[in-house]
Amino acid sequence: MERVADPLAVGKPSALRTQSETIGFLIMVAALVIGPFVTYPLFLMQAMCFALFACAFNLLIGYVGLLSFGHALYFGWASYLSAYAAKAWGLTPELAILTGTVTAAVCGLVAGSLAIRRQGIYFAMITLALAQMMYFFALQAKFTGGEDGIQAVPRGHLFGLIDLRNDMVMYVVVLVIFLAGFGFIHRIIHSPFGEVLKAIRENESRAISLGYKTDRYKLVAFVLSATLAGVAGATKAIVLQLASLTDVNWPMSGEVVLMTLVGGLGTIFGPVVGAFVILVMQFKLAPIGEWVLVIQGVIFVTCVLLFRRGVVGEIANKLRIRL
Amino acid sequence: MRKTLGLAALAAVLACGGASAQQVNVKIGVLSDMSSLYADIGGPGSVAAAKMAIADFTKDHPDVKVELISGDHQNKPDIGSQIANQWYDVDKVDLIIDVPNSGVALAVSQVANQKNKVFIVSGAAASDITGPKCNANTIHWTYDTWMLANGTGTAIVKTGGDSWFFLTADYAFGHALERDTMAAVEKAGGKVLGKVRHPLNTNDFSSFLLQAQSSKAKVIGLANAGGDTINSIKQAAEFGIVKGGQSLAGLLVFASDVAALGLPTAQGLVLTETWYWDMNDTNRAWTKRWQQERQGKWPTMIHAGVYAGITHYLKAAVALKGNLSDGKAVVAQMKSMPTDDPLFGKGTIRPDGRKVHPAYLLEVKKPADSKYPGDFYNIRATIPADEAFRPLKEGNCPLVSG
């Protein structure tokens, strides 16, 4: 039996759903494998980092229904710690990324336990405020390099053996990290844990009445989302070899919202598509650079009014499949 | 990110050149902030200056073919680094120029070093670019924080402003500016009576200005930039600071900031720049041409630096007969040739990549003294080139032996 896919509502699993998702996944992997031979690998790596970031954000908004307006906190601070670990402590890249990820997880735990207590707009405002506080902290802390950021981060040798300075080798590593993160999110969503999250999004009081400790579930989801955003940020620091204030500032939080909105809230592939679309736009439209801000605003407005489901969501809706 | 301008019509002339004329192909990228904070001091104005430099040079050297592209780094080191990588690797750009924003400039400098291409900084201020972070592929034109601090600090003390109070933006750039200026002031025999640090992007400076006022220092040094500086100056006028006898020293102020403030508010402000459009007839003529592309705006020293930097690079390219694959060799060539361009006159590029030229202590005119639009400054003093910039030995640049 086929179901109409509504990205913001739960649908019963069906054979058709699994099929469409698998096909989508294969297309995505194929595109990413062929990608570096067709376009500039550095750009694709950066796009994958942001795609993972957007997927992590989407976990909260699309499946738990919580809009975090301060996700740059985890992305940015993981980026800083990863860069610092690689440069000042001389850690190998996988350890540096791990350092960044752990930082994001800890931040997520602290921020989450404060923010989870409230819902909706208040939740969004708390996350924004916390992110702003950490931005000001980053601005003043010595080790972040302030306005200059942490520059000349070494790519290093993976496991002490594989030199990552070659862009193609680095690409393989980033691809593996991205697919692992993506796969992990997929597992979360389609697990019993994920079903409870969706139930909480639908009707929290009902979930509570069924005996679920919803706060605990929300906190776990929050920490997972923050951790995965941290993986993205930490990896980005190694790929681009720098970490800067841009990563912790609130326009970055706004950008990830835009990416997910454009791609499709609550769809698996939406954030990936959205991230690529927004990044391509940023680069390709730079000659009319003066209009980038305006165009982003127009896209926001259009998506909210007319394309609430986002690119992937609209496709899924038209084809009556689940993506 | 490509606004490709082929300026290659001279190829027709080349056809007559025959075997003796060496064809020199160059691709230049202007990387700047086109859409946000620094769009006025760099931005499309830098692209206009670049076009002029190319047009002027190829007129005299018909065998040189230059392609120009431009890009917007949006003040984000990520994007700047990404564009630089792509330009050098994929688009075969030989020279990247401008980059206001020190964070982005440092990132691009790294990329230029890794790919062995050339990078000329006109827009950014960090003196580290020719200091600990120097490399053999980067040249720093126009200005830097040391020159600003020293120029303004020393020159003001010499003209009687010997007690200072600092209003500093609380981040690395502000601290650096404050530290360098304090050192210059004290070295010239002045005293620092106090300082206060304000958060970046503060709207309201009243409490800080009150403290500055009560310190009774003769000079209030503004170790901040952009909107913070404009707000400080505007509100200082409100509190009657300049009327009360204290003077304001703007440590990083551009002509566009003065235009934004308006002369009634900015009068009496003292600042240092290395180029001013109204200094002589050559500059004025250049500015008229520049304004054909940028109506209603005034060129800053950064735009002049882009023009001069490209001119010198092209001279080096011709001297090397178009062999531009080794960036370090090109930069070495540029350092070995003395510079001579219509805007900055004669000068040199030091081993650490620092271009030296004279600096000028400027004072914003009273509205009554301003005769025409753009008539912003009186020139109070000229700082000779060998005093204007940090001595070579003090920079800690690894390229300088010792």
Place this chain on the structure above:
Amino acid sequence: MFEMFGISSQALFGQLLIGLINGSFYALLSLGLAVIFGMLNIINFSHGAQYMMGAFAAYLILQYSGLGYWPALIIAPILVGITGVIVERLFLQWLYKLDHLYGLLLTFGLALIFEGVARNYFGSAGLPYTVPESLQGGRNLGFMFLPNYRAWVIGGSLVVCFGTWFVIERTRLGAYLRAATENPTLVRAFGINVPRMITLTYGFGVALAAFAGVMAAPIYNVSPQMGSELIIVVFAVVVIGGMGSILGAIITGFGLGVIEGLTKYFFPEASNTVIFVIMAIVLLVRPAGLFGRRA
């Protein structure tokens, strides 16, 4: 005079007064936000951009018609208020049935558009606008020098703030507005044109932002980003005060201005973050804000 906490009373009163001035801007802006949220349930993220438009309108009015500050104080808010009405009719009215997060996202997008357009036409350095002749100079109060213009800012905002509060809480029109948010259908049944009231309310909230913008133009840099720098702080103020509470917004605005002013004196590096810290604490202890009704 006397010493308290190691600083002279002179400095203390000086800082308090300055804090009140800052607080005036916070109060005016958060008042507009509170009105819009209270009546429409929309988080107006474009409030900062509309504040900026007010300042720009004042500049343009001066450029093109030669009218100075005092006429601008009336005309600019009306002009910007009209754009607010247009925005509401074109965009916002479709979102009322949805989750209010969409309203936030839409107004966020609008803010980007306004700021981007302003930047393209006017550059980012800023535009000159001076204090009007009649308010220049100041008087020496003994413990500090108070520019006349700042005294006007405090006075003007107090009048506007309490005027608005009075209209909403104590007049019949205000009663209709409040009833309409609670039960629009019933109010419509009484023959009151609810959609038009909502549109005008949004326009009024936007006009308040523009009014603050005109007041800011002589003393703060008139630049396209002047709003986005302020908006996050103003949100924090509104959340602390209680979203939807008019009195809460006013009192919290002035209060936080004073607290920020004191922090600037004692611990300037933290003056950015103190408001957010307070917001986090308040939200944990009293989730609806200090004066708000239950969320």
